[in-house]
Amino acid sequence: MSDVTDKTAEQLEQLNIQDDQQTEPTSTESEAPKVETSSASLYVGELDPTVTEALLYDIFSPIGSVSSIRVCRDAITKTSLGYAYVNFHDHNAGRVAIEKLNYTPIKGRPCRIMWSQRDPSLRKKGSGNIFIKNLHPAIDNKALHDTFSVFGNILSCKIATDETGKSKGFGFVHFEEEEAANEAIDAINGMLLNGQEVYVAHHVSKKDRQSKIEEAKSQFTNVYVKNVEPETTQEEFEQLFEKFGKITSAVLEKDAEGKSRGFGFVNFEDHEAAAKAVEELNDLDFKGQKLYVGRAQKKYERLQELKKQYEASRMEKLTKYQGVNLFVKNLDDSVDDEKLREEFSPYGTITSVKVMRDDAGNSKGFGFVCFSAPEEATKAITEKNQQIVAGKPLYVAIAQRKDVRRSQLAQQIQARNQMRYQQVTAAAAAAAGMPGQFMQPMFYGVMPPRGVPFNGPNPQQMAAMGGMPKNGVPPQQFGRPNGPMYGVPPQGPQGGFPRNGNQFFHQKQRQALGEQLYKKVSAKTQDEEAAGKITGMILDLPPQEVVPLLENDELFEQHFKEAFAAYESFKQDQEAQGQVAPVTEQA
Numbered sequence: 001m002s003d004v005t006d007k008t009a010e011q012l013e014q015l016n017i018q019d020d021q022q023t024e025p026t027s028t029e030s031e032a033p034k035v036e037t038s039s040a041s042l043y044v045g046e047l048d049p050t051v052t053e054a055l056l057y058d059i060f061s062p063i064g065s066v067s068s069i070r071v072c073r074d075a076i077t078k079t080s081l082g083y084a085y086v087n088f089h090d091h092n093a094g095r096v097a098i099e100k101l102n103y104t105p106i107k108g109r110p111c112r113i114m115w116s117q118r119d120p121s122l123r124k125k126g127s128g129n130i131f132i133k134n135l136h137p138a139i140d141n142k143a144l145h146d147t148f149s150v151f152g153n154i155l156s157c158k159i160a161t162d163e164t165g166k167s168k169g170f171g172f173v174h175f176e177e178e179e180a181a182n183e184a185i186d187a188i189n190g191m192l193l194n195g196q197e198v199y200v201a202h203h204v205s206k207k208d209r210q211s212k213i214e215e216a217k218s219q220f221t222n223v224y225v226k227n228v229e230p231e232t233t234q235e236e237f238e239q240l241f242e243k244f245g246k247i248t249s250a251v252l253e254k255d256a257e258g259k260s261r262g263f264g265f266v267n268f269e270d271h272e273a274a275a276k277a278v279e280e281l282n283d284l285d286f287k288g289q290k291l292y293v294g295r296a297q298k299k300y301e302r303l304q305e306l307k308k309q310y311e312a313s314r315m316e317k318l319t320k321y322q323g324v325n326l327f328v329k330n331l332d333d334s335v336d337d338e339k340l341r342e343e344f345s346p347y348g349t350i351t352s353v354k355v356m357r358d359d360a361g362n363s364k365g366f367g368f369v370c371f372s373a374p375e376e377a378t379k380a381i382t383e384k385n386q387q388i389v390a391g392k393p394l395y396v397a398i399a400q401r402k403d404v405r406r407s408q409l410a411q412q413i414q415a416r417n418q419m420r421y422q423q424v425t426a427a428a429a430a431a432a433g434m435p436g437q438f439m440q441p442m443f444y445g446v447m448p449p450r451g452v453p454f455n456g457p458n459p460q461q462m463a464a465m466g467g468m469p470k471n472g473v474p475p476q477q478f479g480r481p482n483g484p485m486y487g488v489p490p491q492g493p494q495g496g497f498p499r500n501g502n503q504f505f506h507q508k509q510r511q512a513l514g515e516q517l518y519k520k521v522s523a524k525t526q527d528e529e530a531a532g533k534i535t536g537m538i539l540d541l542p543p544q545e546v547v548p549l550l551e552n553d554e555l556f557e558q559h560f561k562e563a564f565a566a567y568e569s570f571k572q573d574q575e576a577q578g579q580v581a582p583v584t585e586q587a
Helices: 007-014 053-060 091-101 141-151 178-188 206-218 234-242 271-281 299-320 337-347 374-384 402-432 459-465 501-522 528-538 543-550 553-576
Strands: 041-045 066-073 080-088 112-115 129-133 154-161 167-175 199-202 222-226 247-254 260-268 292-295 325-329 350-357 363-371 395-398
Touching (some): 053 080, 080 091, 129 178, 178 199, 234 247, 234 260, 234 271, 325 374, 337 350, 337 363, 337 374, 363 374, 543 553
Antiparallel strands (some): 041 112, 129 167, 129 199, 222 260, 222 292, 247 260, 325 363, 325 395
């Protein structure tokens, strides 16, 4: 490898930066209850997917000596999982980093920093961990931290959010000391935060909560009654249940006008009486109506049961309509339910048809047609897909769930990228006359695409720059510590690369990618020479990292800016010596 003159870059290369996949703590049950004084490892969460180890090094290294940085990534796609580990040589540096950097924005997202605790037994103790609910949607991690930090040292603080990042209205605060947690509960429970009364209590693990629910189910005393005849009086309601045992309370719910709402609750003194009442009164005909009598459930239980019923019903429908329900899009605004049915009715018996509309009643341009048999649906797809209806070609396919479509789309993108990479590798191997599965590692840059002159410095200029001396050491690299380190490609006697097998294969392999990449780069700079050289610098990355740049504009923009800045710096140095002209980036 060539020497890197930038001191920061040298320090970064010496770090133990790893790329193995780790698992983020999924709840505050797994966050550290106690930090040993020798610990210097920090967990950094809520990160933008584009945050790199180099950027984190720039942020954390001014605090103290950093021993290693790891952005945790997916084992297959290598995309960031949104969190990282930063390790300091000194524990005090970690403490200062939490104090100064916690909740500061990194690429627009407030990061969340806490001590990393990898001992499972310590992570699951939960001592000092409290639960807060009924939080106002405007309260974020920092606001929650500021509210509770007055009671003691906080190890972690997190608001639960949905897929879109919106607060679910509850969160967790983990104190280093249990006494601080107790003080926070006594002081904050029942207080108004942003106009809402919050509930604060010791956090109970899911396993313990489930255990308590099961215990309550087996020893219930409260009974829920519905389908009560509206004219039933309070006295009649109580008489119906009092024969089973002593009643501590009986309530027949009424509306604002005092009329019965048809349901109520009866609480017995002991479980046996409640169980007996459920057994004998459930489905009993009372005043012409069949009663429902069962164990009274908490709101959480009812919601869970409703969710299970909904999921069961949904899966039943999916199974029932599998292969017969069609998704139709690119519909003209003039196509309504009747017109859609008319178009598809020749192919079989239609059980339902619907054009989807917005709140204003306007067509959304898609709809669904359900047939009675898979054969009919298959025939409709074959005949109607791409057929012109009202001036537009229809898209017709089997209807799928949203999560299935997203999963398939992700798989298709990954497969396409892999296929393109394999095609480039195979083409380069064939051109070089080498086996397609073998590629020797290289440390040199690559040639620009066909037709783009390199116009780089000659060997004497390279030697003056500190690169490509007579002993054959690869040229000096230049770049910034928070981006890829791009190298200047060496030139042979005729303006090309030396023709040994490894280098020749390396050039051929990437030339196909370079032709596509050059089109994107040339659109960003007015200087043709700069476009060729910046293309070559970006192509110095591994091919599997270059392929995604062709499809992801945001990722391409990030790499282009880093390469442009590095190259511009180099050109400015040379301009000072009267050797080159400045490069202009196009807006």
